[in-house]
Amino acid sequence: METERKKLPKDTLEQQKRLCEMAAYFTHCSLQPVHMVLVLRTALNLFFKLRNFKTAAGFARRLLELGPKPEVAQQTRKILAACEKTPTNAHQLNYDPHNPFDLCAASFTPLYRGRPVEKCPLSGACYCPTYKGQVCRVTQVTEIGKDVIGLRVSPLQFR
Template sequence: MTACYKHKNLQSAQTFARRLLELAPPGQAATLARQIQQVAERNPRDEIQLDYDQYNSFVVCGISYTPIYRGSPSVQCPYCRAHFKPEFQGNLCTICDISQIGGTGTGMMVMP
């Protein structure tokens, strides 16, 4: 919310503020969210276009840090189960640095 506000993405900041207020945050956070909502209501526009859809759940790609929305193709690391975009298949996982993205394997198993 504050990052969007600082970068003059007021419409996005207003969306995040509304969602924060639905969670009933403590006093100072609620006050800040209400202030951002008031400012954004006067000028609801975004300076920078974000690749974000608030109505569709997503996971974040471990290399490009961009959203992978539900229903979009993705590949996983067989060890840590991190998600990646298909173009990174075959690379070394940047999360665990152990496994090949999109490879096959059983993952981490605990043996008694």
């Protein structure tokens, strides 16, 4: 996901907003703390540059909870103080940090709870229903949304 985000252009405001959304989505992945620090710093800086201070402050707090290196913590506290002076978001993004979601492995958009989701039968990757029947982007071998039984082992097979 991060490599796809880095490939995106940064010219227009809409493109910058999409970069911020993808960085925010990546902060909800299950990562080791050392990697989560990097992801949160990236999201924090992108949102701060876009003047979405309220959301940036949330990333700063999450980053400080992880106990980063002193120089990173000091820089994060400065950004957090600046964000708390103006706790507003300049732009509306397709990101809600409080509503749990899965991430579509093809479009990198959130699939909020209660919405229809198609899954890869092998990897469990989630997809929007529009990708049903296509090849999984993760495994490159399975069909998205296919119902499968899986491997069945029976004592009768070993006689």
